[in-house]
Amino acid sequence: MRIEGRTALLLLTPALGLMAVLYVVPLAVYLVNGLHAFRDGRIVPVWTLETTRRFFADPFSYRVIWASLRLSFIVTALTLGIGYPLAYALHTRVARPGARVVTGLLLFSPLVVSVVVRTYGWLILLADRGLVNTLLRQAGLIQAPLGLLFNLTGVVVSLTHILLPFAVFPIYSVLSRLDWTLAEAARDLGADWQQVFVRITLPQSMPGVVAASLICFTLSLSAFVTPQLLGGGRVQVLPLDVYNSTVEINWPEGAVAATVLLVLSLAAVWTLGRALRLVSAA
Amino acid sequence: MAEARPLIAEARGAGAARTALLRAFLWIGVGFTLLPLAIVIVYSFSSVAYGVFPPPGFSLRWYANLWAQAAFRGAFLRSLTVGVVATAAALAAGLLCALALVRSAFRGREMLRAFLLSPIVMPKIVLGVGWFIFFARLNMQGGLVPLILAHTIIVLPFVVTILAANLVGLDPSLEEAAQDLGASPAVTLWRVVLPQIRGGLLVSGLLAFIVSFDQVESSIFLVRGENNTLPIEMFLYMEKWQDPTIAALSTLLIAFAGALVAIVALAARGTDVRRLLPR
Numbered sequence: 001m002r003i004e005g006r007t008a009l010l011l012l013t014p015a016l017g018l019m020a021v022l023y024v025v026p027l028a029v030y031l032v033n034g035l036h037a038f039r040d041g042r043i044v045p046v047w048t049l050e051t052t053r054r055f056f057a058d059p060f061s062y063r064v065i066w067a068s069l070r071l072s073f074i075v076t077a078l079t080l081g082i083g084y085p086l087a088y089a090l091h092t093r094v095a096r097p098g099a100r101v102v103t104g105l106l107l108f109s110p111l112v113v114s115v116v117v118r119t120y121g122w123l124i125l126l127a128d129r130g131l132v133n134t135l136l137r138q139a140g141l142i143q144a145p146l147g148l149l150f151n152l153t154g155v156v157v158s159l160t161h162i163l164l165p166f167a168v169f170p171i172y173s174v175l176s177r178l179d180w181t182l183a184e185a186a187r188d189l190g191a192d193w194q195q196v197f198v199r200i201t202l203p204q205s206m207p208g209v210v211a212a213s214l215i216c217f218t219l220s221l222s223a224f225v226t227p228q229l230l231g232g233g234r235v236q237v238l239p240l241d242v243y244n245s246t247v248e249i250n251w252p253e254g255a256v257a258a259t260v261l262l263v264l265s266l267a268a269v270w271t272l273g274r275a276l277r278l279v280s281a282a
Numbered sequence: 283m284a285e286a287r288p289l290i291a292e293a294r295g296a297g298a299a300r301t302a303l304l305r306a307f308l309w310i311g312v313g314f315t316l317l318p319l320a321i322v323i324v325y326s327f328s329s330v331a332y333g334v335f336p337p338p339g340f341s342l343r344w345y346a347n348l349w350a351q352a353a354f355r356g357a358f359l360r361s362l363t364v365g366v367v368a369t370a371a372a373l374a375a376g377l378l379c380a381l382a383l384v385r386s387a388f389r390g391r392e393m394l395r396a397f398l399l400s401p402i403v404m405p406k407i408v409l410g411v412g413w414f415i416f417f418a419r420l421n422m423q424g425g426l427v428p429l430i431l432a433h434t435i436i437v438l439p440f441v442v443t444i445l446a447a448n449l450v451g452l453d454p455s456l457e458e459a460a461q462d463l464g465a466s467p468a469v470t471l472w473r474v475v476l477p478q479i480r481g482g483l484l485v486s487g488l489l490a491f492i493v494s495f496d497q498v499e500s501s502i503f504l505v506r507g508e509n510n511t512l513p514i515e516m517f518l519y520m521e522k523w524q525d526p527t528i529a530a531l532s533t534l535l536i537a538f539a540g541a542l543v544a545i546v547a548l549a550a551r552g553t554d555v556r557r558l559l560p561r
Contacts, residue, residue, distance in 0.1 A: 002454075007467075008386040015379035015398065015438065022435050023401060026412035029419065086311040089304035092290040106312050112539040113319060114496045116516045117532040121318025123524065124325050129334040131321060161318060164311075180290050193297065222405030224499040229520055239407040239499065246411050246503065258408040269403050 031262075034255035043251055051252040055260075065260060068221055068237040071155065072268075075220040076213055078160045083167030083212060090168075091175040104172070108165045115162060115225050122158040122230065123149065150232020158226050163219055167212040174208030175201075206279035214272040218265050238264075319536055326529035333524065344530040354531060357515035364426055364511060365494040368433035372490050373483065375434075376441030381471075383442070384449040395446075399439045406436070406500040414503035428504045429511065436500060437490035444489070448482030449475075481553025488546045492539070 003011065037044040037051060055061050086107065094100045110118055125131050126148035133145040148154050182204070183196050191199070224239040231240075238261040245254030289301065329339035348354060383395055401409070409432070417428040452475070460470045476483070498513050505514055512535075520528055 003382060003386040005386070005388065008382040008388060011378040011382035012394075014375040015442070018375060018431075018434060018438070019398065022413075022416075022431050023409075026416035027404075027409070030408070030412035030415050033415075082311065082314075085304065085307050089308040089311075093301050093304045093308065095287060095289050097287075103308065103312060107315055110315055110319060112492050112543055113532075113536055114513050114516070116496075116498065116513050116520070117322060117535060118318050120516075120520060120528055120532060121322045123520075124321050124333050124335075124529070125318060127333040129332075131335040134335045158318075161314065164315065183290075193300070218403045222407065224407050225517065229517070239405060242405075242407050242411060243499070243502075246414070251411075251415070254411060258405070258411065261405050262408055265403055265405055 030251070031255050031259055033251040034259050036252045036255075038250050038252040041249070043249070052256050055253060055256040061257075061260075064236050064238055064241050064257070065264075067235060068239075068261070068264070071152070071159070071223075071227070071235065071237055072217050072220040074156055075159045075163060076216045078156065079163050079167040079216045080209060080212060082160070083164055084171055084209065086164075087168045087172035087175055087208070090172055107168050110162070111165050116229075118162055119158055119226050119229050122154065122161065126154050126157065126230075149230060151234050152231075154230040154232075155227050155235045158230055159220055159223055162223075162226065163216045166215040166219065170211040170215070171205060171208035174205050174211075178204050203279075207276060210272055210276045210279055214269065214276070217268050217272070221265055221268065222261065322529050322532045323536065325526045326533040328526050328529070331525040344526040347525075347527045348530045348534075351527070353510070353515055354512070357510050357512040360426060360429075360509060361495055361512040364429045364433055365491045367426075367430045368437055368494045369487050369490040371430070371434045372438045372441045373487055376438055376486070377445055377483075380442050380445035380449055381475075384446050395442075398442050401435055402439045406497070409436070410500040410503050413500070417504065423504075424506055424509055426509060429501055429509070432500060432504060433494040433497060436497060437493050440489050440493060441486045444486035445479065445482050448479045452478055481550050484546050484550045484553075488542065491542075 033043070034051060035047055035049070037046055037048050090100060090103055090107070094103060127133070128145040128147075128149075132148065133142070136142045136146070146153075148157070178201070183200050186196050186200055222239055223237070224243065227235045227237050227240055228243070231237075238257055241257045242254050242261065245251070245257060325333070325337065326344055327340045327342070328337035329341040329343070330337065379398065383391065383398075413428065413432045417423060422428050456478070457470050457474050460474045461467075465473070496513055497511070498517050501511060502514055502517070505511060510518070516528060516531065
């Protein structure tokens with residue numbers, strides 16, 4: 001059934017109404033605080049760029065921005081590096097459809113469990129007397145426990161685990177729609193498997209890789225629970241900065257940090273969205 | 283079950299060593315994925331409060347301790363209520379919206395779709411502070427209403443994407459036939475369209491509920507103790523203590539999630555879930 005203009009508008013009204021009142025307005029009401037001042041522990045509702053200027057004059061701000069970007073780059077690289085071979089092995093090396101479904105479900109299963117629970121799991125695993133350190137010590141590889149918690153290492157490991165399904169899923173979905181006759185033809189013409197992979201399979205699966213990067217990068221950029229619980233104050237990223245400013249009732253400074261976070265997220269979405277169109281067209 | 287297909291070993295000429303290596307990597311990957319959940323279950327039965335592997339003994343004391351904490355029970359019921367109501371609201375608004383997106387053509391439709399999906403990439407902490415200030419201005423603090431409204435926005439894009447993908451695959455001639463036979467648009471929607479997108483409704487509903495059940499930073503400024511949701515109650519507890527009470531609770535939540543997925547999978551039997559993937 002085709003839907004005509006006026007009916008379409010009527011159908012869109014509930015969703016658009018909710019989005020306007022509960023999404024656009026709250027964001028706007030918050031972010032304009034960045035144009036207000038914060039003096040003597042109080043918000044001064046004058047229009048000024050002083051908060052913005054102070055934010056960008058403070059070296060700490062650049063450290064936070066850099067920490068956020070670095071964490072996102074590391075986690076995205078790791079999820080792709082682990083997720084691609086997993087998706088590839090799942091599609092090309094598991095013959096029985098039932099086994100493929102079960103393995104796929106196992107790989108996606110953490111998604112239904114809260115991030116808090118998954119982060120807690122890593123808190124136990126990476127503790128000084130936890131499984132990882134105990135095994136390494138028993139294997140004689142280390143004498144003293146490695147400090148895996150309350151620093152970047154713990155956050156990276158846990159976040160990589162949390163985001164891994166978001167990398168496996170889009171890559172697997174692209175691989176399962178690929179036309180493998182091309183690879184077969186290359187094979188018949190004498191290409192070895194490295195050549196087939198680098199020149200045919202990998203380029204063909206790039207849409208999945210880019211889609212996976214987009215999800216993993218933006219989600220690590222805005223990750224909050226993991227850096228807060230496992231970072232031990234040493235992983236100062238933008239979402240924590242926004243949180244801490246809000247707790248200190250310094251909404252103006254929080255709003256500037258929030259705007260920076262928002263701009264970085266949108267820049268990542270825009271860049272990778274363009275890349276996705278490029279590799280999909282190729 | 284479908285036939286097993288031959289392996290795609292870079293399309294024929296499989297190296298047995300490469301296949302073995304890739305399969306081993308797959309097993310390690312599955313192990314890495316399940317390890318944090320498995321260790322939580324093991325620790326929930328530990329006899330001591332401190333984290334040490336292997337636990338020196340086993341007990342049920344953390345389950346007893348969990349049972350004694352009424353705060354977690356209340357938080358669970360609140361999260362359940364918020365999740366169910368927000369999911370229902372998002373399904374209703376999302377279904378109408380997806381119908382309009384799929385079945386009518388208008389200028390700016392793709393921009394509208396991008397706008398509707400944008401909460402997915404929006405940093406949740408930014409939305410969370412936004413809602414905090416917004417609801418404070420309206421004097422709507424505490425209680426479940428602000429949480430329900432906020433979660434509706436967070437889960438709406440998931441519902442719209444999945445339902446739109448599901449609607450695209452429908453055969454319009456069925457609806458035309460119903461209308462030719464005198465069915466009104468509302469009856470056509472209820473008796474012809476809805477039964478065909480049962481899978482989409484179930485899967486998007488499940489996803490929406492799970493996403494709502496997992497909100498921390500979007501909701502942390504909307505709670506004030508008396509109305510803490512479960513993930514926030516856990517988060518705040520973990521900032522202070524790290525004894526296996528949380529492991530016991532996590533174990534119950536893993537079982538809860540498993541049961542939920544099993545129920546929805548059973549209810550969605552016979553629907554083509556593969557069609558729900560957005561292209």
